[in-house]
Amino acid sequence: MKQLLLACLLLSQLVQARPVKPDLAARLQPTVFAVTMVMIHDVVNPPAASRFYTYCLLGAHEIVAQQRNGIVSPASFTRNFPHIQINSKERYDYRIAALYCILETGRLILPSGSMLEEEQQKLIDQLKAEGYAEPLIGQSVRVAQEVAKTILSYAAADNYGKLSARTRYRPTKQDDYWYPTPPGYIEAIEPHWKTIRPMVIDSCNQFAPRPPVPFSKDTTSAFYRLAHEVYQVGNTLTDEQRFIASYWDCNPFAINTSGHMSIGFKKISPGGHWMNITSIATSQAKLSFDKSLMVHSLVAMTLMDAFISCWDEKYRSNRVRPETVINRYISVRWQPLLQTPPFPEYTSGHSVISTAVAELLTYLIGADFSFTDTTEILFELPERKFASFRQAADEAAISRLYGGIHYRDAIENGQAQGKALGEFIVGKLKKAGVTPTL
CATH class of the missing domain: 1.20.144 (Vanadium-containing Chloroperoxidase; domain 1)
Incomplete structure (x- = not known):
């Protein structure tokens, strides 16, 4: 014994x-x-x-x-x-x-x-x-x-590898086309991105959205009303709206000017924000290593295809940004809360990619999966709680109106574009045998 x-x-x-x-x-x-x-x-x-x-x-x-x-x-x-x-x-x-x-x-x-x-x-x-x-x-x-x-x-x-050899983008000064915006007047980003091979979708224009509201200087036109809404919202922002806009800013090109000095600030990209949300969600759900890695990979592929789809439309419609329109026809002194990104306006990139990824994560992890997003703590913003991935995507989309960088139709039609793309990818995954992780 x-x-x-x-x-x-x-x-x-x-x-x-x-x-x-x-x-x-x-x-x-x-x-x-x-x-x-x-x-x-x-x-x-x-x-x-x-x-x-x-x-x-x-x-x-x-x-x-x-x-x-x-x-x-x-x-x-x-x-x-x-x-x-x-x-x-x-x-x-x-x-x-x-x-x-x-x-x-x-x-x-x-x-x-x-x-x-x-x-x-x-x-x-x-x-x-x-x-x-x-x-x-x-x-x-x-x-x-x-x-x-x-x-x-x-x-x-x-x-x-062929992008740099393509014809350089040259903006025109016609009133309805995109033109570089202050303070950096940065040239157009990735005008030929639609030529990148997609991962899951069939082609860059498979999910082309409905055309944007036509440009018009007429103060009674639908376009002018869109521009004036951006102007009015920008002038009457609540503290909560300001926070939401800043939280989803995700602009790697941010420049702060003071007098003759310009200082660049490095931030996470919209895709980077959603990749980190994926890490948070898979960890909170206690997924195995195998499932967690698969979810990260599928989110990345969805992001890639969503950007290809969105950028195809951006350089087809080549639509002018609210900042340019408002400064020309409404108020020369008006400035958006967020810095305008250096590419055409329609559709809203964050609206497309956030909605597409939210559809994927909803399928893989659940429709009512609540989580606390801590991504922006690195950039001195507090954590934010969401009841679902779709709620987070909706907030990311409307943040672009609060930030003064998108018209409403670019946001709403961008969400429809992202939802259609996300649902298509989920359908492909189902056929391949990918099942929900929970």
């Missing part, structure tokens, strides 16, 4: 001495956010950010899908996805490989990707400290590196 008790005591001591390996799902949010921070550093524009998120997560998604039966491969619903065969004679941990693949793809594809080398080493050091064997870590890293190379080849064929 004494020998049995002694054996049990020794076993208990051994178990207690063994390092506790935390759930690697907890590593996913900081890994994705490390990619976000590099994009903030590089002032990556919103459409390009969605592309980088997609490719950084795509290889990781495939690594998990090849090991876990419940995770559907991206090849089942994406366009021209490459065949990836992981031939590893040595044992590896697919979760470690997936995490490292996110960082490795970011290292290779982002302008300042080398900044992620420190994150890669930090991840390896943490895994060692938690008791993962070095041979296992090493082989997982090698698998990640091989998959990342394949993803980079896939990304190279999406027409992104």
